[in-house]
Amino acid sequence: MIVGDRVGGRSLRWGMVGGGRGSQIGYVHRSAATRDGIFALVAGALDVDGERGRAFGIALGMDPSRSYPDYKVMFTAEAGREDGIEVVSIATPNNTHFVICKAALEHDLHVICEKPLCFTVAEAEELAGLAKSRQRTVGVAYGYSGYQMIEEARALVAAGELGDIRVVNFQFSHGFHNTAVEQESPSTRWRVTPEFAGPSYVLGDLGTHPFYLSEVILPHLRIKRLLCTRQSFVGSRAPLEDNATVLMEYESGAVATAWISAVNAGAMHSQKIRVVGSRGSLEWWDEHPNQLSLEIQGQPPRLLDRGMPYLHGTALEEDRIGAGHPEGLFDAWANLYRRFALAITGSSQTLTFPGIEAGLEGVRWVENCVRSADQGGVWVDYR
Amino acid sequence: MIVGDRVGGRSLRWGMVGGGRGSQIGYVHRSAATRDGIFALVAGALDVDGERGRAFGIALGMDPSRSYPDYKVMFTAEAGREDGIEVVSIATPNNTHFVICKAALEHDLHVICEKPLCFTVAEAEELAGLAKSRQRTVGVAYGYSGYQMIEEARALVAAGELGDIRVVNFQFSHGFHNTAVEQESPSTRWRVTPEFAGPSYVLGDLGTHPFYLSEVILPHLRIKRLLCTRQSFVGSRAPLEDNATVLMEYESGAVATAWISAVNAGAMHSQKIRVVGSRGSLEWWDEHPNQLSLEIQGQPPRLLDRGMPYLHGTALEEDRIGAGHPEGLFDAWANLYRRFALAITGSSQTLTFPGIEAGLEGVRWVENCVRSADQGGVWVDYR
Amino acid sequence: MIVGDRVGGRSLRWGMVGGGRGSQIGYVHRSAATRDGIFALVAGALDVDGERGRAFGIALGMDPSRSYPDYKVMFTAEAGREDGIEVVSIATPNNTHFVICKAALEHDLHVICEKPLCFTVAEAEELAGLAKSRQRTVGVAYGYSGYQMIEEARALVAAGELGDIRVVNFQFSHGFHNTAVEQESPSTRWRVTPEFAGPSYVLGDLGTHPFYLSEVILPHLRIKRLLCTRQSFVGSRAPLEDNATVLMEYESGAVATAWISAVNAGAMHSQKIRVVGSRGSLEWWDEHPNQLSLEIQGQPPRLLDRGMPYLHGTALEEDRIGAGHPEGLFDAWANLYRRFALAITGSSQTLTFPGIEAGLEGVRWVENCVRSADQGGVWVDYR
Amino acid sequence: MIVGDRVGGRSLRWGMVGGGRGSQIGYVHRSAATRDGIFALVAGALDVDGERGRAFGIALGMDPSRSYPDYKVMFTAEAGREDGIEVVSIATPNNTHFVICKAALEHDLHVICEKPLCFTVAEAEELAGLAKSRQRTVGVAYGYSGYQMIEEARALVAAGELGDIRVVNFQFSHGFHNTAVEQESPSTRWRVTPEFAGPSYVLGDLGTHPFYLSEVILPHLRIKRLLCTRQSFVGSRAPLEDNATVLMEYESGAVATAWISAVNAGAMHSQKIRVVGSRGSLEWWDEHPNQLSLEIQGQPPRLLDRGMPYLHGTALEEDRIGAGHPEGLFDAWANLYRRFALAITGSSQTLTFPGIEAGLEGVRWVENCVRSADQGGVWVDYR
């Protein structure tokens, strides 16, 4: 049970790049990081518009001298301070992740980077190498993995409750972009522009989330080959897709299907994962994240609830309130930032932590999907 | 509203092949056909064990002289009677459908045949030709299409409520055969034996159902190419699959995914169809068949209920009781048998009727799936 | 598993009073009774308009000479036939139940009567006395009690799964009469007219249903005192209520609340029952009757499904199709008519059968509710 | 959309009484108050055990000199500081609310007090008088009222979407105390001990929550008379109840039922409110707080989702993240603390704020319920 104790007894000195006023995900980072004072936001380069970014940083309570117009200026200036930032989060459009992350590591900062980590496996490996040589931690913002029931799912599989895994289905298929909303919405515009978004839209933007959940829940599975088809139902988005389907075969013989979409009209998130084993199945849905369905063949399905004593220990570690009360996205992210703090401070950690390998694997998955799709949706050996 | 009136004012003289005591689906046929006296069961060859079949027919109230040990005997004998059967239902294992159906048509009977209609498109075309030349109706027992909300789904799509169709997902994925239950259950045993089941297990046994629903709801879509992978998770079932995934691309550019399984451990039926258009989506689930979810982007999802005045006329035609009361499988099948009677008697019909083309299309779909799967899960042009 | 065998090997000769063309519940009776040929509809006086009734009977296939204009004529005529009816169902407005039932018993017929059985306990006792002296069975049409999951609920309580019963909540609160629909609908008009409906509208029309379910599930509880308030939200319905709340205290110390309404705007049926014991609870909802929620404190809630081997034997006795398939209202009623046939023929019966005492207890409950309500909603000792 | 701006540009200096380590609700207060730096926790007397309280305060980052062993010491000491606290939250067992709240007001502090505010209406009025004369704000911790969908419910009713209100049903009926868990749990022990809990257990502890929601959603309704029965199913809890039912009649003719319980075995929270009007109904459930069901008679029910543009403006004001993402309890409480800050700083406020009258009305409701129950469950005029 989390009651507000600080990791290591003090707040980590934290900066942010991106996440300016009006951004989609900036507030979530700040809310999560500063929960219980685990991180303290002392510096930032929050906006592509330097002045707007500075004003917002000041409004958020930063020392004006530490609300920077530009991340490079920030990294240099902070490196020169005794009390300079130790860790930085990057919440900018995808195309900038690689360069900013690299610059941060070169300034010996720990980094929490948005997904997708970068555009290519080669880039990701370069970042991983740098992180290793600089002995710095890189975390990737797979926020949904902070939900406690994901730990329960992982524990159930590890305990063999489902038997041998046979089928995995995951999806993240919302409907908010069923028309060309990018004409009005800048946050969508860059997502459908290769220069900013990278080689994919929904696969990278949405798909990496449940893909990472599948890795957390099923750490023993290795993809052997994969097939992806992608479509641009709003035609102006081509070559980037707004809908994709991926078939995967694992080394073990298990199979998976993923449906990733931004044109699932009328749906909210529809991020779900179902894992089917020889004995039973589990299913989780991010819109009602405090529940997990456990279905053992021949028994009535059970609806597990967050916070209940019948859960595995790892699923109870991060509860912040008793069972019955719904925790939400901000709590999941706060869990994740807490795990980042544990990783950064080298504290012991029992739960899943999406480090740079998780970021790399996400990029790899997208790269393989795109490679398959661009050949007409053929099977490609996973590499 | 159906209140018990007979189609054409009299009961059709009806016989059955298969559906003996202990069979899975025999009682459903009888219950549906005899509802409101639309069909009268006057003859039968109900069992592969002739004597057991005769005894059961008598127990069901047949004239002992018309409870036959064998369908050939029945067809001949009945053909010789003034009051002989006009129509026969075939509810035997798959391998016998073709021969029995053919024999029935050759005896100038109308036929209601279980799915899959037969093993190959060539066979199906032969039956279709025979039906045409003999001027006889062949209906196929796609029972789920009798649910009223399927008509509503069809009407919603036809009215353009969903906009242009983009994505279709359907599944029939139960968990009852997650282990080798066929060792104890004869009804499962023949299903996993190619000689009796044909070229596929779950694709034909389960998949043809939601595939037909997709045809009913989306009559304007034509499959262009298709890809299927299939697995035998219970190894002894090979070469027949107990799990399959199918990707489809339609001529229109829409795409579809199907998940068909008998090893979805812990699930009951999980027969679902979701249709996504440019404007909104609909979703239906056979375990709660009186509801249909209609989700228009930007509006709250609506849960439509059978029997309510806001539905389309075709969805209200076959109500048997006011809204709020659940109708079930037997009512859906009774609707279907009523439509069969309308077809057989040449009466006018506004609703969907799964005739021999529907049976043929199901066989074609399985054939294409198997062709793809057997080449390692590659795209095949639909033919 | 029911497969179509006849009770006692022959159809019972059955007549109907009421349930004419356009009536709400007539078709349900016929559909249920004739299922598997357990009853054969050979005579009827189906309508208050004698000629319309006769025409409808003939349309339903009756011998024209046995489609009567009037129930008295029918009882006399049928009594004079060798092959006269043995049993009659009464599906007329409430005010006629007593006289018709009495007349039927006086003609030595078994009776299946609609609820509420009559208007007063005194009347009910008179009918019970007559039934006893004539040695005839009276069944009451509590159709929902035919759902298999009600037997499961009963078995769970009997097995002590819930511990000591503490709280019972039941409701039947639809929204279809939120405005004065009786101005257009004859079926509603008599329901809100004391002369036809009796001393109550929703308590008798709707409330007796879940009240009977509570008796089936909790046979050991005896009401000690009760309090009822009732309202006529559509004012023209006064003195009859369209909404009522009832508090009950049982001898055992358990308590109950009932909410009965026809003005629960926007709701379909909302017939539900929740039983809370010291150990756990169960909940059932008639719109999804194949499921039953079982919630043991400290364990995840379980959703039990019809037809599954983990259910109690009594809940499996009347399955007509395998698990996963939804059975519906017509199947529940068919179960009930089957039990009526068993009772009438003196066959052995393991399941609940709503006989005349059940009818009497429903009338008693309404009488006590009305007595309380008419004194301003005070506690009255149950009598 | 909340993005982290501070109310009035600075953090309010905030202290806490109670909410020590291991307490149920202390962390929620701190998490909510310090969100976005709206309040800064600078002082505390967190525990009945002074030393434990001091240690915990220091662990939470307080200046050791401001982590007090006792609230009286704190109030005096802080009053003597230039930078002393301006506002204090009280999260101690019920019996202490009155004295601590009084002392705080006498030290000219704004107060955020846990519910129930105190034990009697007389006490509540005394506090209200004191708050008025000292010109201080008292907020009451009705945390659930911070959920955005409650504002939507309020707006729907205000806009007349439901028509005239007829029936209100609310409940908070969990199952966690189905046995005498108080033998092990101190947090439960005081709740069932009159000296600490006051005149009721569940009515005050749980019931005041949905009662307040009913006031927020239905501000125009005035209770005319009320009837309550209460039970102690775990006998050792007498005279305090662990289950209660309340009937209410409003001046308008509308009626309400409340079920409040801690012995609803197997249930999680089951805090729900349903409001039925002449035109339609709404329903909300605190376990899935981002949804609201809106059911207009004759239309399909709609499931409204937090954050969607179709909601009323007041329901969108406090969103912290886009639609589809679940917000939870901590976000609702943060909304509430934000509203408290607005009230304390005299800023303009469009949303509901549970001030001292809300606290008083809760106490009044409990007092009336207890008065009724203690006379045997009779109607009492509301006063």
Ligand SMILES: NC(=O)c1ccc[n+]([C@@H]2O[C@H](COP(=O)([O-])OP(=O)(O)OC[C@H]3O[C@@H](n4cnc5c(N)ncnc54)[C@H](O)[C@@H]3O)[C@@H](O)[C@H]2O)c1
């Ligand atoms: N983990 C998640 O659940 C999640 C959710 C949403 C977005 N994201 C990711 O977060 C990132 C940001 O997405 P968003 O939706 O918030 O985008 P957005 O367009 O809403 O906001 C981007 C922000 O970055 C700022 N920015 C852009 N370039 C900058 C630069 N060079 N220096 C400083 N600031 C700069 C912009 O001014 C803006 O404030 C993306 O990589 C996206 O994939 C992740």
Ligand SMILES: NC(=O)c1ccc[n+]([C@@H]2O[C@H](COP(=O)([O-])OP(=O)(O)OC[C@H]3O[C@@H](n4cnc5c(N)ncnc54)[C@H](O)[C@@H]3O)[C@@H](O)[C@H]2O)c1
């Ligand atoms: N439409 C549906 O929803 C649905 C559901 C279940 C089964 N089915 C189909 O129905 C058919 C039967 O399936 P089932 O599950 O009832 O099988 P089953 O094994 O349970 O029963 C088959 C019955 O056919 C009889 N039989 C076999 N060979 C016969 C012969 N030559 N002559 C007469 N009777 C013979 C058997 O004695 C048995 O009574 C299959 O084609 C199956 O695919 C359809």
Ligand SMILES: NC(=O)c1ccc[n+]([C@@H]2O[C@H](COP(=O)([O-])OP(=O)(O)OC[C@H]3O[C@@H](n4cnc5c(N)ncnc54)[C@H](O)[C@@H]3O)[C@@H](O)[C@H]2O)c1
């Ligand atoms: N068990 C249930 O679930 C259920 C459901 C609906 C109705 N009911 C009960 O069934 C009864 C009928 O209700 P309904 O909704 O079908 O009513 P309805 O008004 O729709 O139909 C009543 C029928 O009875 C006929 N009738 C009236 N007086 C008659 C007479 N003297 N002789 C012969 N026929 C006569 C009418 O012509 C009509 O056909 C009522 O007692 C009602 O409470 C029970």
Ligand SMILES: NC(=O)c1ccc[n+]([C@@H]2O[C@H](COP(=O)([O-])OP(=O)(O)OC[C@H]3O[C@@H](n4cnc5c(N)ncnc54)[C@H](O)[C@@H]3O)[C@@H](O)[C@H]2O)c1
């Ligand atoms: N608003 C809500 O949703 C909600 C939820 C839970 C509890 N509550 C209310 O919050 C209050 C506390 O409940 P809880 O469940 O956290 O209780 P708890 O027993 O878990 O914790 C009470 C805390 O108060 C401290 N305390 C007791 N007396 C004190 C004193 N004189 N000075 C300083 N500290 C003292 C205790 O040491 C303990 O830390 C109650 O009034 C309860 O009704 C409200």
